[in-house]
Amino acid sequence: MTHTRIPAPELRPARPRALRRSLVLAAAVLGVLVALVGPAGQARAAAYQYWGYWQQNAGAWVFAPKGPDQTTPADGSIEGWRFAVADETSTRMPRLTPTFAQLCGSTPAQEGKKRVGLVIDFGRVVDGDGSTTPPDAIATCAVVPTAATGSQVLATAGAVRVDKGLVCGVAGYPAAGCGGAVAAMSDAQKGADTPLVMPTTTSPTTSPAAKTAASSAAASASVSTAVTTTAATTGGSGATVWILVVLALALVGLAVVTMRRRRPAGV
Numbered sequence: 001m002t003h004t005r006i007p008a009p010e011l012r013p014a015r016p017r018a019l020r021r022s023l024v025l026a027a028a029v030l031g032v033l034v035a036l037v038g039p040a041g042q043a044r045a046a047a048y049q050y051w052g053y054w055q056q057n058a059g060a061w062v063f064a065p066k067g068p069d070q071t072t073p074a075d076g077s078i079e080g081w082r083f084a085v086a087d088e089t090s091t092r093m094p095r096l097t098p099t100f101a102q103l104c105g106s107t108p109a110q111e112g113k114k115r116v117g118l119v120i121d122f123g124r125v126v127d128g129d130g131s132t133t134p135p136d137a138i139a140t141c142a143v144v145p146t147a148a149t150g151s152q153v154l155a156t157a158g159a160v161r162v163d164k165g166l167v168c169g170v171a172g173y174p175a176a177g178c179g180g181a182v183a184a185m186s187d188a189q190k191g192a193d194t195p196l197v198m199p200t201t202t203s204p205t206t207s208p209a210a211k212t213a214a215s216s217a218a219a220s221a222s223v224s225t226a227v228t229t230t231a232a233t234t235g236g237s238g239a240t241v242w243i244l245v246v247l248a249l250a251l252v253g254l255a256v257v258t259m260r261r262r263r264p265a266g267v
Helices: 016-044 100-104 150-155 209-218 223-262
Strands: 047-057 060-063 078-086 113-121 138-145 160-163 166-170 204-206
Touching: 047 166, 078 150, 078 166, 100 113, 100 138, 113 150, 138 150, 150 160
Parallel strands: 078 113, 138 204
Antiparallel strands: 047 060, 047 078, 113 138, 160 166
16 A cells, blocks of 8 residues: 655744734833833832841841840840941831940849940931931840840830831931831932941949839830831832743743744645
């Protein structure tokens, strides 16, 4: 029996002109989508005035992973707070980095209490309203009950103003406002930190039980939550752009396949 061999149909490449039209169309779609996403991502990348919560680790400041009311600092640790204007690209930590010996070396240990070093940096003039001089930095030793939280340690420095779980003011500074957004940072706000001089004397501070209890109830969340949320939201725009790139490439592939299917057989 003789078998007739049927030649396979020839697959010709897509026509260059049609392929170019497909690429132009996909690029136009991608450009429009990115243009729509871009402004939204930029709007989320605002700067904020806030109190940052820090902790010393191996002699260096590290942003606290939890809020002060969810943190129980150990005896011998050092807590830090810094008022500043910053966005995701800048870091403003306390400008003093004392050792525990410097802060609490002359404070004797007490039964049922712990000693926690406390540094409060009220920031620069440009970090506030631009005209009010911030208070002098505080570097002291807080003597608090063993189970005291970071909020109770902070309360030893003075009254803590809180709004919706956010630390807004410490020891009366700033007098108003809370975590306000700054549309555009000035050159002065972006500038390098001015150094601080370590206070010549530090005094141990013991918070009364009623005062620490009230502060603990009020200061229930950390400003770090707001900063983390902002960074995560802004980072999401980058993921969206990659999704759009994949979508545009898929449109190119779909256009090529559709064009091949529409060609008559043998063409």
